[in-house]
Each structure stands twice: as structure tokens, then as C-alpha cells.
Amino acid sequence: MKADELRKKYIEFFVSKNHAQISGASLIPENDPTVLFTTAGMHPLVPYLLGQEHPSGKRLVDYQKCIRTGDIDAVGDPHHLTFFEMLGNWSLGDYFKKEAIEYSYEFLTTVLNIDPKKLSVTVFMGDDEVPRDETSASVWKSLGIPEERIYYLPREDNWWGPAGETGPCGPDSEMFIDTGRPSCSAECRPGCSCGKYFEIWNDVFMGYTKHSDGTYSQMERQCVDTGMGIERTIAVLQGKDSVYQTEIFTPLLALIGKLSNKTYGDDEDVDKSMRIIADHARTSVFILGDQRGVSPSNVGQGYILRRLIRRAVRHAKKLNIEGKFLSSLALLVIDMYKDTYNELEQKRDFICEELEQEEEKFSTTLQKGEHEFDKLLVNLLKGNSRVLSGRIVFKLYDTFGFPIELTQELAKEHGFSVDLKGFEEAFIKHQELSRSTAGQFKGGLADHSDLTTALHTATHLLHQALRTVLGDHVGQKGSNITPERLRFDFTHHQPMSEEEIRKVEGIVNDVIERDLPVSFKTMSIEEAKEEGAIAFFESKYGELVKVYSVGDFSKEVCGGPHVEHTGSMGKFTIVKEQSSSAGVRRIKATLS
Numbered sequence: 001m002k003a004d005e006l007r008k009k010y011i012e013f014f015v016s017k018n019h020a021q022i023s024g025a026s027l028i029p030e031n032d033p034t035v036l037f038t039t040a041g042m043h044p045l046v047p048y049l050l051g052q053e054h055p056s057g058k059r060l061v062d063y064q065k066c067i068r069t070g071d072i073d074a075v076g077d078p079h080h081l082t083f084f085e086m087l088g089n090w091s092l093g094d095y096f097k098k099e100a101i102e103y104s105y106e107f108l109t110t111v112l113n114i115d116p117k118k119l120s121v122t123v124f125m126g127d128d129e130v131p132r133d134e135t136s137a138s139v140w141k142s143l144g145i146p147e148e149r150i151y152y153l154p155r156e157d158n159w160w161g162p163a164g165e166t167g168p169c170g171p172d173s174e175m176f177i178d179t180g181r182p183s184c185s186a187e188c189r190p191g192c193s194c195g196k197y198f199e200i201w202n203d204v205f206m207g208y209t210k211h212s213d214g215t216y217s218q219m220e221r222q223c224v225d226t227g228m229g230i231e232r233t234i235a236v237l238q239g240k241d242s243v244y245q246t247e248i249f250t251p252l253l254a255l256i257g258k259l260s261n262k263t264y265g266d267d268e269d270v271d272k273s274m275r276i277i278a279d280h281a282r283t284s285v286f287i288l289g290d291q292r293g294v295s296p297s298n299v300g301q302g303y304i305l306r307r308l309i310r311r312a313v314r315h316a317k318k319l320n321i322e323g324k325f326l327s328s329l330a331l332l333v334i335d336m337y338k339d340t341y342n343e344l345e346q347k348r349d350f351i352c353e354e355l356e357q358e359e360e361k362f363s364t365t366l367q368k369g370e371h372e373f374d375k376l377l378v379n380l381l382k383g384n385s386r387v388l389s390g391r392i393v394f395k396l397y398d399t400f401g402f403p404i405e406l407t408q409e410l411a412k413e414h415g416f417s418v419d420l421k422g423f424e425e426a427f428i429k430h431q432e433l434s435r436s437t438a439g440q441f442k443g444g445l446a447d448h449s450d451l452t453t454a455l456h457t458a459t460h461l462l463h464q465a466l467r468t469v470l471g472d473h474v475g476q477k478g479s480n481i482t483p484e485r486l487r488f489d490f491t492h493h494q495p496m497s498e499e500e501i502r503k504v505e506g507i508v509n510d511v512i513e514r515d516l517p518v519s520f521k522t523m524s525i526e527e528a529k530e531e532g533a534i535a536f537f538e539s540k541y542g543e544l545v546k547v548y549s550v551g552d553f554s555k556e557v558c559g560g561p562h563v564e565h566t567g568s569m570g571k572f573t574i575v576k577e578q579s580s581s582a583g584v585r586r587i588k589a590t591l592s
Contacts, residue, residue, distance in 0.1 A: 001112065001237045003230050007063050007340070010087045010228070013107050014061035022056050023543060024064040028292035028301060028478055036301050037067035039286075041088030042204075042225045046179075047559050048092050049168065049206065051224050055522040055544040058085065058094040063087050063230070065286060065341070069304050071476040074313070075279050076272040078242035078359070082308065083283035084231050085496040085547060091224040097173075100203045100224045101139045104175060112237060116207045118178045120190050120197060121145055122161055124171030125152035129216050133158075150191050160204045160225075166212050172204040175522045177236055198236045200502030201228045208334055227452075244275050248336075255332055259482060273315035281329040288351040289334070289344040292478055295581045296358045302581065306401075310365070314403045324359045327352040349475055357433035362401070369402030373410050377532050386415055390422020397423075398430065454569045454591055455486040457518060457562045458508065461572070462488055462589065463534060464554035465507040469500055477584050485575070485590045492585045506571040517549030520560070523547055533557050 001009075011021055025044035027037050038044060041064040048054040065085045074080045091100065108114045121140050126132030137150050161169030176190040176197040184194035191197065207222040231243045240246055244253065253264045256274045264274050287293060287305045296306035309326065316325055330351050338345040376392060389410050396402040408418050459479050466474045470492055477489040496504075525543055528535060533547045535557030548562055549555045563569060570591040580586035 001234060003234050004340070006086070006112075006230055006234055006237070007087065008113050011061055011063070011106070013111055013328075014059075014089045017059070017103060019059040019061040020056035021543075022054075022060050022062045024062050025125075025294045027065050027067055027286060028294065029294075030158070032480055036304060038065070041066070041086040041227055042090070044559075045090060045225075047561065049090075049225065051221060052560055054092055055546050058092045059090070060092070061087075061089040061485075065290070067283060067304075072304075072307065073434060078275070078278045079232075080246060081231060081243065081279055081283075083279070083286050084229050087228040087230060089226050093221040093223060096207070096222050096224060097135050097203075097205050098139050101173060101207070102137060102143065104201055104203055104226070105140075105143045108175065114200075114237075116144055119145060120149040120151065120176045120178060122151045122158050122174045122190050123151045124173075127155060129214075130171070133171045133205075136171070136205070140173075153189075153191065157191055161206070162210050163461070166210050168208070168223070169210050169216075170204060170206045170208050172202055174199055174202040174203075179236070190419070198232075200228065200236060202232055204313065207558060211492045229364055242549060244278070249275075249278050250335065251332060252329060255329060256321075259321045259325050259328070260275070260316075262319060270319065273318050273430065276315045277312045277319075280308040281326055282325070282333050282357065284312070285310050285330045285333040285344065285351055286341075288354050289341070289347045290510045291343055293347065293350075294478075294574055295354055296361075297581055306358065309355065310362050310401055313359055313362050314405070317406070321374045324356050325356040328357055328511065329356055365401045366406070369396055369400040369406065370410065372396060372400055372402070373407065377414060378423065380416065381414075386417065388416050388418045390419040390424070390426050392420055393423045394426035394430070397427075411417070429581045449483060451483045451544050451591070452481050453561045454563050455481045455483075456560075457566070457570055458546070458552050458559070458569060458589065458591060459486055459488050460548065460550060460556050461508045461511050461566070462486075462504070463490070463556065464550075465504045465511075466490055466492075466587075468507060469504050470496070477580070485588055488587045488589070489580045489584050490587070491583060493583055495579070496585065501574050503578055507564065507575050511550065512569050512572060513551050514551065515565050516553060517565055518548060519551050520546045520548045520562075525557075528557055 015021055025038060029035060029038055029043065041062065042049065044064070045060070054060060054097065065083070065084050069082060070081050075082055082434065089103070108119065109116050123136040123140070124130070124133040137152070140150050141147065146390050151346050158174065159169070159173050160531070161170050176199050179196055179198055181194070181196045183196055184192060188196055189195060190199070203226040205222070205431065206225060207219055208216045209219050210216055229232070231246070231248055234246050234248070235243045237244060243249065253274050256277050257263050262270050264271055284305060287301065288295070294301045294305060296302055296309060298306070306320060312326065331348070334344045334348055334351065344351070365413070373396065388407070392405060393407050396407055397404055404423060411418050463474070463476055473491060475491045477491060479489065480487040522544055525545055528545055528547050531547065533555045545557050546559060547555060548558050548560070550566060572589060572591055574587055574589045574590040
């Protein structure tokens with residue numbers, strides 16, 4: 001089974017089980033300061049898992065673009081990816097463990113035709129806080145999974161959440177396919193890294209709330225969140241050892257082989273570079289081509305994009321690929337996915353132009369790195385040591401984007417070696433800092449305090465005020481909200497004047513002082529367009545959305561949360577207006 005067929009069959013199956021198909025969200029999360037990219041299918045649904053009513057009902061299904069950046073440097077092996085697609089279905093206070101497990105089993109065995117004898121499952125073994133999940137185990141037994149293939153595992157294996165110290169959480173049940181490989185030891189079980197068991201699906205049962213004192217209570221509104229990765233699933237269905245052996249990557253690897261005059265599969269070092277180029281090119285296309293796509297930069301999502309592009313370019317040089325090459329790979333990715341994600345086709349020219357510009361810039365960066373190395377060399381030659389410290393090597397890598405392989409080559413030419421252990425220590429320290437920031441998300445439960453709710457509403461007022469003062473070309477490019485401030489990115493070609501800033505500020509405060517009511521209506525995307533609602537219309541034809549109105553001032557498609565009346569928001573102050581990227585401005589503002 002190929003990716004397109006799996007995606008189609010999954011949606012059709014859950015629609016037949018009375019799930020409403022909804023559109024996947026942007027890769028760039030809206031109003032979430034805790035994570036750079038959408039990391040899972042449940043991420044955009046957090047407000048609804050927390051209790052808000054979804055306009056499409058209590059049973060949902062979709063496919064979602066996802067990016068996870070914690071393991072960028074692991075990409076190159078046969079398994080890791082930065083971009084992937086996640087299939088998911090949800091119950092928002094409707095069905096729970098029994099139905100979720102039964103749906104999973106039916107899809108795996110009747111739609112994907114997986115032999116039930118190859119299935120093993122895991123359930124939560126229980127601890128002092130939460131009892132053993134006998135309910136899930138009982139359902140699996142009723143479906144014919146014998147006790148010896150039902151594994152009770154601890155919290156680190158079969159528990160999700162909460163995202164922070166408190167909040168919704170619960171046990172999960174994971175499904176594995178026995179690949180037929182021999183066990184690595186007598187203790188080998190599902191979840192073992194030896195490769196005998198392949199995880200194909202995960203059902204999360206959010207039925208508990210963790211409190212600040214460490215205790216748990218059962219939630220009144222129990223939810224189900226499931227996830228199945230397309231790339232990994234089709235690899236096992238096709239009997240492949242690697243996602244890179246599937247139709248998702250073989251055309252890209254073939255083109256890279258043509259450009260480099262090398263063949264995938266002949267040499268592991270070459271294969272690793274080819275996998276890196278293929279993965280990073282694909283991910284870069286999806287970031288650039290997203291509805292809220294960003295350009296390469298030195299901050300946030302733009303920094304990750306730049307890092308991916310430059311790593312791909314570096315490995316292209318290792319394969320002796322001459323000239324600009326990424327746009328040719330990008331066109332292939334676009335053609336492969338344009339029917340599923342038509343935004344890629346719409347942004348075809350932009351994607352290629354940005355990739356070519358960044359390739360050119362990186363050539364300059366390499367020159368700067370070599371120049372910086374030469375400056376360091378003057379002082380290094382004065383000393384007795386002929387070893388470049390890990391700190392210096394990491395600085396060249398992190399500050400100047402200079403690949404360690406080039407540093408090693410240059411060092412060797414001048415009689416120096418490189419302190420790789422010191423570099424690795426500096427790198428790991430940097431990686432831990434990055435992961436601690438990314439780890440704040442852990443599934444996506446954002447802050448929904450009164451202050452962040454008011455700031456979220458303020459972004460709607462700001463958006464409309466900007467359009468009133470600057471023109472209808474203004475459109476939201478992204479937002480980020482913390483309890484202290486809001487950050488709002490929007491399309492505009494030049495800096496705002498002081499007069500324009502104060503005028504926008506005045507309009508927002510006038511709306512706040514008028515104490516306008518904030519309300520919403522559920523309607524189809526077509527009706528929202530007819531009513532003039534502002535939105536990134538990501539939704540599909542006929543899909544229901546929430547349209548929030550602030551009195552007679554603004555109307556915008558949004559999932560919430562919002563204040564009920566503007567009079568409770570406080571005084572709005574713009575503290576900074578600056579450039580975010582080419583053609584995009586950024587405002588930071590507060591409420592007091």
C-alpha cells in the first residue's frame with residue numbers, strides 16, 4: 001500500500017464511523033509560544049481537548065503536516081525524518097477505550113490486512129497514583145489478542161502528559177507488528193529498539209487530570225487522541241527496512257544520484273548524505289510552501305529552515321554536486337504532493353526563489369567561515385598546542401554555520417587536529433538547551449489564562465486596526481502570545497510611521513473602551529467568506545468553522561479562546577514595531 005492510498009483509506013474508514021473529516025492545520029502554530037512547529041495531529045486541537053466545542057462535532061479525523069526538530073542531527077540514518085504526515089482520529093467526550101481500540105483493530109486487520117497473529121499491544125501497568133489499565137487489556141482480549149501478546153508497561157512507556165505540571169493526561173495503548181526478526185534477548189518486548197517490534201499506532205486515553213499536589217482525578221469529559229505516521233506505516237506495509245526505500249523518497253534519491261553521479265545503496269557514507277539531502281529538501285519545501293510559510297532567517301522557524309538548507313548544501317558538496325540544485329528537488333516534491341497540499345503549487349515560484357537565494361548566501365557563509373578560521377589560525381600558531389579546542393570548533397559551527405568537516409580539513413592542512421570530544425560536549429550542551437525549550441510543549445497544551453485570552457482577543461483587534469490604517473493588503477503571518485505580551489507578524493512593505501502606530505493603538509483602545517461583545521457563530525467556510533471574515537482559509541469546501549465577531553468592528557475565523565466583552569481587557573500599548581522578514585513587519589504589544 002502506498003502513501004496516497006493509506007491516507008485515503010484512513011479517512012474513508014473513520015468517516016464511515018461517523019467522524020467528520022477536518023482540515024489539517026498550518027505547520028506554523030498560531031498563538032503558541034511554546035513550540036516552533038506543529039509536532040503532532042493533536043496540537044491544533046488542544047482547545048477542544050480542553051473543553052471547547054469543535055464546530056464539526058465530537059468525532060474528528062484528519063491528516064496533519066508535522067515537523068519535529070529535536071533530532072535533526074540524527075537524520076541521515078535509515079529511519080529519522082524531520083517532516084512527516086500524521087493520521088489521527090479523535091473523540092471529544094464521545095467514545096472512549098472500547099470503541100477506540102475496536103476501531104484500531106478493525107482498521108489494522110480488515111483495511112490494512114495485517115495478520116492478527118503478528119500484532120502485539122501494550123497497556124499501562126499502573127502505579128501508586130493510577131490503577132492498572134485492565135479495561136484496555138480486556139478489550140484487546142475480546143478481540144482475540146492472547147495474554148502473552150498483551151504487555152503491561154510502566155509510565156515511561158504507556159502514559160501521556162500532562163503537558164506541564166498539571167492538566168489532562170492518561171494511559172495509552174500502543175500497537176506493534178512483529179517483523180519476524182529474532183529477539184535480541186529474553187527481555188525483548190514491544191518498544192525494544194532492536195527492530196523486532198514495529199510500532200504502528202497509538203491510542204491515548206485522556207481520562208485523568210493531574211493536580212498541583214501530584215494527585216490525579218478522573219475527568220468528566222474523557223477524550224481519545226490517536227496517531228499513525230504515514231511514512232513509517234507504509235514502510236512496514238511494503239516490507240521495507242527503511243522509509244527511504246518507499247515511493248516517498250525513491251524519486252528524490254534517484255534525482256540526487258543523477259546530480260551526483262552516484263547510486264543509492266552502493267556506499268553507506270554516500271547513502272547517509274543522500275538521505276539528509278532528500279529529507280531536508282522535502283522539509284524545506286513544506287516550511288516555505290506552508291500557508292504561514294517563513295523565509296530563512298536567524299530566528300525561530302526561519303533559523304530551523306536555514307539550518308536544514310545549509311546542511312543539505314554541505315552534504316551536496318560532499319557528493320560533488322555542482323551549482324544550485326535544491327530548486328530541482330523542490331519541483332519534484334511539489335509535483336509529488338500538489339494534489340494533497342495545493343498550497344505548494346500556489347507557492348511554487350516563491351519556494352524555488354528562496355532556496356536558490358539561500359544556497360547563494362551559504363556560499364558566502366562558507367567564505368566567511370574560512371576567513372574566520374584564518375584569523376584564529378594566526379593566534380593558534382603562536383601557541384604550543386596543535387589541537388583546536390572544542391569551544392572554538394563549535395563557535396565556527398554555531399555562529400558562522402561552518403561545518404565541522406570543513407574545520408577538520410582546514411585544521412589538517414595546517415598541522416592541527418580537532419578536539420572532537422570537546423566539540424561534542426559543547427554541541428550536546430547546546431542541544432539540551434534547545435530541547436528544554438522544545439520540551440515545554442510535550443503535546444501542545446498552551447496557556448489559557450485570563451491574560452493570554454485577553455491578549456489573543458487583542459490580536460483580532462490589532463489585525464483589523466492595521467487593515468483600517470494601512471490597507472487590506474495587511475494579513476496575519478503569525479502570532480505568539482505569552483502572559484506578558486503579544487507578538488503579531490503581518491504583511492506590509494515598509495516600516496510604520498509613529499503616526500500610524502499611534503493611530504492603530506488608538507483604534508484598539510477605542511474598541512476596548514466601547515466594551516463591545518465578543519461572540520461566535522458556526523458556519524461553513526463558504527458562508528464565512530461571504531460574510532467577509534478574515535482568515536487563512538485552510539479548511540476544505542463545506543467544512544464548518546467558528547467565526548468570532550467583536551461587535552461591529554471585526555470578524556475573523558478562529559478557534560478561540562476570547563474574552564466575552566472587550567471592556568475587561570485593559571489598556572493596549574504597542575511597545576515595538578520592527579521588521580520580521582522581507583515584506584513582513586512585527587508588532588509587540590501589551591495589555592495593562
